[in-house]
Amino acid sequence: MLSVVMPVYNGEKHLQEAVDSVLQQTFSEFELIIIDDGSTDGSAKIIQQLSDSRIRVLRNGSNKGISYTRNRGLEEARGEFLAWMDCDDLISPDRFEKQLAYLKRHPLVGICGSWLTRFDENKSEVSKSPTDHAAIKALLLFKPALWNATAMYRLDRIKKAGLSFDTRLTVAEDYDFYWEACRKFPVANIPESLYFYRDSDSSIMKSFEGAEEKSFAIHKIIYTKSLHELGIAPTEAQLKIHRRIGSTQLFSTYSSYLEAVDWLIYLQKRNEIERVYEPNALSEILGIIFYFISKKSSRVGLPVYINYIKESKRFAPVDLYQRIKLLIRCLIKYRRF
Structure with a gap:
């Protein structure tokens, strides 16, 4: 029913924690697609040692970038639904269960995200965003309003709309993706934090500060x-x-x-x-x-x-x-x- 896609690039520090967070979900009927985007640290060794039968490992060979890797995830996913997971973050144990339930209750919604908690060694803070389609679309005029890491898709809607990540964008590729998606079908956010974003020095956004x-x-x-x-x-x-x-x-x-x-x-x-x-x-x-x-x-x-x-x-x-x-x-x- 569900494909979970985890791009990995030099994520050895928190990779095992992130994988465990997925494998311990209350909803268990999923495949976890790990895509190693040419990591040069110990990520490949950690991935090689994973033994859960739900895990499928793909490798880009060399570093192709996040947009390329996300598009490969869209192509390889076999599930009716697709969820993203970053390789240094954590998720609530019932994240998949709650998002799938929401999408089943709202058949017109093509993408469902949630609020998220940003955390580091010293603090944590819940980041909120609009929950209904009209407000999400309006906020996208200025900045992201649906966090890619929290998103779950109806994969058939994505493919029917011909949506993909723009490979020109080395950051904000998800911002562009949801801008386009809002013009194809309704999107929504669950007003609850189901995702824990690690505010680390290795994040892509940090490198652009x-x-x-x-x-x-x-x-x-x-x-x-x-x-x-x-x-x-x-x-x-x-x-x-x-x-x-x-x-x-x-x-x-x-x-x-x-x-x-x-x-x-x-x-x-x-x-x-x-x-x-x-x-x-x-x-x-x-x-x-x-x-x-x-x-x-x-x-x-x-x-x-x-x-x-x-x-x-x-x-x-x-x-x-x-x-x-x-x-x-x-x-x-x-x-x-």
């Missing part, structure tokens, strides 16, 4: 598609504003903050014409993003808070507690996100 130009070059491929749908032929400057809004970059001046706010207002107006996004869902997401960029601008001080109160009526507002938090941040000119 501090390399903003490389990351921007990749993300603007996705942003350009989104903006074209809204009837916008973006300039390089507009793409950089859009990237800054969706990233963790801080705003250091009031003018750059206002530029970002004006861009959100413009996107809302374009959607009133093009109707790409359900209006209430976009208003909700724009409200979240507006608060997000106001937090990132708190070092500017009280003018940011005053502008937030003035303009928040345009979008779905956040609650009183969040507004008070923003006020305090702006009063003390907080310089971190």
Whole structure:
């Protein structure tokens, strides 16, 4: 019924834990496809010693990259459903059981993800994302809204839609994939953390921290598609504003903050014409993003808070507690996100 695909590249440190986390699931009728993407550490030796009959091992021979490896997983999977698993993470023992049950209750949903818990040696934190299709689609205008590691697919929907991972993208390949998927069929997230993401130095995203130009070059491929749908032929400057809004970059001046706010207002107006996004869902997401960029601008001080109160009526507002938090941040000119 289920194929679980685990790409592996130099993951020896936590690989055994990740495999055990899959093999100990309450739902047991699955195949675990481990794809070694040309590892040069001890990963191959660990994989060779695995003895469970549900495990199928594939090797790329040389390092082909994550998009190539994910596409190979899509081709090799034999199950009705497919779930991803990263080689240094952990999952709740009932993850597969709960996601399969959700997909059976919601036959129109083609992809089901969940919330996830980010953890390291010192702390853990639950990362939440929208649960319904309209809000997920709207958030994808700015940033990922369905984490690939948590995703479970109806494989026939993926193949019928002709979906695959763009091999041009060395990061954010999953962001692009779900952007495309949202336009083919409904997707959803279960409002519960079923996945434990290890925030380690070996993660792909970590390798792109501090390399903003490389990351921007990749993300603007996705942003350009989104903006074209809204009837916008973006300039390089507009793409950089859009990237800054969706990233963790801080705003250091009031003018750059206002530029970002004006861009959100413009996107809302374009959607009133093009109707790409359900209006209430976009208003909700724009409200979240507006608060997000106001937090990132708190070092500017009280003018940011005053502008937030003035303009928040345009979008779905956040609650009183969040507004008070923003006020305090702006009063003390907080310089971190």
